[in-house]
Amino acid sequence: MPEPVAKFAVTVDLVILTVQRDVLHVLTVTRAVPPFEGRAALPGGFVHPDEPLPAAATRELSDETGLPHDAGHLEQLATYGEPGRDPRGRVITVAYLALLADPPQPAGSADWTATGPLLADPAALAFDHHRILSDGVERARAKLEYSSLAAQFCPPEFTIAQLRRIYETVWGTRLDPRNFHRKVTGTPGFVVATDHHTSSDRGRPARLYRRGPATSLHPPLLRR
Template sequence: MTLNMAAVTVDLVLLTIRQADLRVLLIRRGIPPFEGRWALPGGFVHDDEDLDEAAIRELREETGIDPSAGHLEQLATYGTPGRDPRGRVVTVAYLALLPDLPAPVAGSDAAHAEWRPIDEPDLAFDHHRILADGVERARAKLEYTPLATAFCPPEFTVADLRLVYEKVWHTTLDPRNFHRKVTSADDFIEPTGHSATRERGRPAQLFRRGPATLLHPPLLRP
């Protein structure tokens, strides 16, 4: 496809905790340019849709994933000349934080879709830059918002939540200190009255996300 004027696309950075690690959803491109290379899901914005609608449509078409399962927000806009060999293309990137989901189903112009490590080399276009920006946004937002719970199921243990912080921040946190911080943050999480059975030790108390939109006090990275 050759473009004679500027075009607008959307790209999606979808992050989840899968196989005890932070993963990003990538598609293997089935068409030129960069055919056969890993890339972020995305595509061109139709004339009759806004950006959010385009992001949701591309996500469903290329992966079969419903974005309502987690958190979706606009990340940034990228328009460096030459970023797309087909012509002048400006892309609006979105960031989604999702709980562990079944394997995605490729569709549209994607030959294959898969949850991949966030350090996947040699991505198509400038997607390495977009991915890096998305990961840093997620790391920062975990400090001052309750969005870490977007990686969790509706009911979760404090240990489940700590795993999210450890994997996203790529660090190890003291369990007791972490438990004290998250349970003392105003309206961050609230008990469900249920517990989860573990192989060893006492049953673990289950929590759900509370009504807070900002963490007070914040949880700062080590």
């Protein structure tokens, strides 16, 4: 006799990070229906029966931000399936991490929220979204050490000082400007110098750079 098939639902949840005014922000939504009505939560939704998981994640990213499906960096973070994580029944969620530069202001109940207060309060988010957010922020911090993803937070052309502030914001630490400049410009393929400079009435104009072809950093930029 065949074993009974367990009934459960599958969702995707998104940790969508950006840097605004030198503060790390995450996109949150206010839930309009139970459970956790009125509480803040990470954006996400149920996976359609005929929909691959990456397609569901890009659909939710586009719906929540208004950005095209190929905007920014999107990667699978982890799967969360503890019994009781959703009061509605057995729901397994696959979380994705997105890193965006200068995204538009979201519509409806969505808003960009500073990650600091959310990480400090385990009850600030609905479901187990505090754990998912914590994992997403730590993944972003770790990836900045050995990949070139920090440039995903930057505009198409940026100064080394702007890039350094991304690292300082995500890592929550201060970096020596000269050492950082030396390491970044000395890492093959990380950034490419342009012929453009910032225009400033005060001080020396700074050279502008763009993202290079490298996806990994050798040696890595380690947190201290």
